[in-house]
Amino acid sequence: MADIGSNSPVPFKVAGDLTISDLRAALAAGWSDFLAMPQYGLFFGAIFAFAGIALAYATIVLGEVSWLIPAAAGFPLLAPFLAVGLYEVSRRREYGIAVDWPAVLGAIRGRGHDQILSMGVLIFVGFGFWVIIAHLIFSVFLVEAGAGSESLEFLITPMGLAMLAVGSLIGGVIALVFYAVTVISLPMLVDREVDFLTAIFASLRAVSNNSMALLIWAVFIAIIMALAIALAFLGLLIVVPVLGHATWHLYRRTIASTHPSTGQVV
Incomplete structure (x- = not known):
């Protein structure tokens, strides 16, 4: 029987055979979770949408521009x-456990020792690093262009377009690292x-073992x-909750419990 989220550590195995069919199945399951309990998905989706609108405004x-555009471009890294909370909704639905707001909002504590909060610190530090790097890129190109002030119009000049290209390349690398560290x-x-270190290594191993499938998943997430x-x-x-629920199901397909004595998947 698969692990049902007990408080006892359970040995696990990282799959190495993910396919496009698994991605489709995870997305379909994520959509099903969203339709079954849309109040939770819309709540978290609204937080994300409001944050994006506020940054754009x-x-x-x-x-x-030199601070807020990097922040607006990078805030999906926090997703x-x-x-x-969406993972907790899907977890409870799968295991047949009652779903309620205290449990969903309390998922931030994780299953012990505030490990998710520790991960959150790393993510926010990484996000801050991205914003600083992007600001420096913007400032360098602004000086090279001889622009007198920051403006959105600068972005459509040749130098502005070059800046966006360089920033997108560097940002893409940073986003890929974030993805590899957090997806599982x-x-x-x-x-x-x-x-959280064990979880990070499991995530990196999952990406390494299933590089093609999980790279396709990363590109799909970026496009959508x-x-x-x-x-x-x-x-x-809609997109944030469906992808959140789908990621849970992709995790469940990727990480399997093993028998502590034989090492066999159970």
């Missing part, structure tokens, strides 16, 4: 941490009593998130 009104680790911390943001951020109301 601040960028236009305050004119702090896995904010999605732990955060749902694992919701489900199992493991430390970009489309959701393009719809005045309102698409995030």
Whole structure:
């Protein structure tokens, strides 16, 4: 029998045979979870959508382009941490446990020793690092262009387009690292009593073992998130919860419990 989220550490095995069919199955299961309990998905989706709208508004009104555009571009990096409540909804549905707001909102504590909060610190530090790097890139190109002030118009100049290309390349590398570290680790911390380093190594091993499938999943997430943001951020109301639930099911397909004595999957 698979682990049902007990407080006792259970040995596990990382799958190495994920396929496109598994991605489709996870997405379908995520959609099913969202439709079954939309109040939770819409709650977390609304938080994300509101944050995006607020950042966009601040960028236009305050004119702090060199700080706010990196923040707006990078805030999807925080999605896995904010999605732990969605993982808890899917976990409880799968295991037949009652779902309620205290349990969902309390999922941030994880299954022991505040390991998810420790992961959250790493994620927010990484996010801050990205914002600083992106600000430096913006400032360098602004000086090279001889622009007198920050403005959105700068982005459509040749130098501005070059800046966006460089920033997108560096940002893509950072986003890929975030993805590799969090795609399996955060749902694992919701489900199992493991430390965050064990969860991170499991996530990295999952990406290494299933590089093609999980790279396709990463590209799909990037495209669908970009489309959701393009719809005045309102698409995030649906995209964020469905992807969050789907990630839980992908984690369950990837991490299997093993018998502590024989090492066989159980």
